[in-house]
Amino acid sequence: MDAAITADSDQLGRDTSPQTLSTQSHVPGGWPIWVGIFSEMTEFAMMFIIYFIAKAHYPELFNDGPTKLNTLAGVLNTLVLLTSSYCVAKSMQAIRRDDTTACVRWLWLAIIAGGTYLLIKTWEYHWNETMGISKDTNTFFTVYYYTTFNHMLHVGWGSAAVLWAIFGVKRGSFTAQSHGGLEAVAVYWHMIDLAWIVIFPLLYVLR
């Protein structure tokens, strides 16, 4: 009986109790969020392919471009996003202990990190402007602005999703036994971090 309940709930992607997590068929957050994640990962993969093609055609621009960017802003944003992912992972551990106070605290820290990312990115764009850099400067900066602005939008609505999750935890919608919605937000947030892990070296490190 118990096994049947677990299996049914698992198929719905709702029951995220430790017993279910130990199975190899568990889908974190449920299938719908993974359709979204794979779509987003494909979108970012297309941007990376455009980067490779543009770099092959304009090697000088792509060798010179990163030296004109604010590396400090790129590094800080990477550290901030990794930390936000860490906070979200900690919030998942907290909800599994049914420690909603800690869960909310970790989620707020994730949002603060997301907000910090947005502030740093805004400052970076402003810094670029003062250095005479815009999307029309050359092909490297067109790729840079298109990719980073697109990613910035993801951080914006990802932060809104984390905020929604906080209210969900406070309302009691997520518990140790049932937190599929929170898990969906968590894996989506990690996807945003994963995209930046590729964007940062492509645009700021490789010359």
Add this chain to the structure above:
Amino acid sequence: MFTNKSIDSIWIQLMLLTLLSAFIAETADTGLAVIIIVAVTIGYKGRMIVDHFMELIHANRYIRASMRLYFYVIPLMIVLAYLFPEAIVRMTTLQ
């Protein structure tokens, strides 16, 4: 299974690898060795987030395999794009 210690140590590893990338960005001229280091770093960071932050190490095998594959393919593309830029230009130029 998902201990605090492992998440904490992975976070520190990821932060240190980011600082290593920043050091490379500021000091090294890009050569094949740097490209390989950067590609391996991307692959490792991606794998750690996929396995431990997303917790896919114990999840559905198809999702786990797809996400892991992404972080084999992208680093490989970085190396190939560095080694064979002329081939990319040939393939993407209209005759």
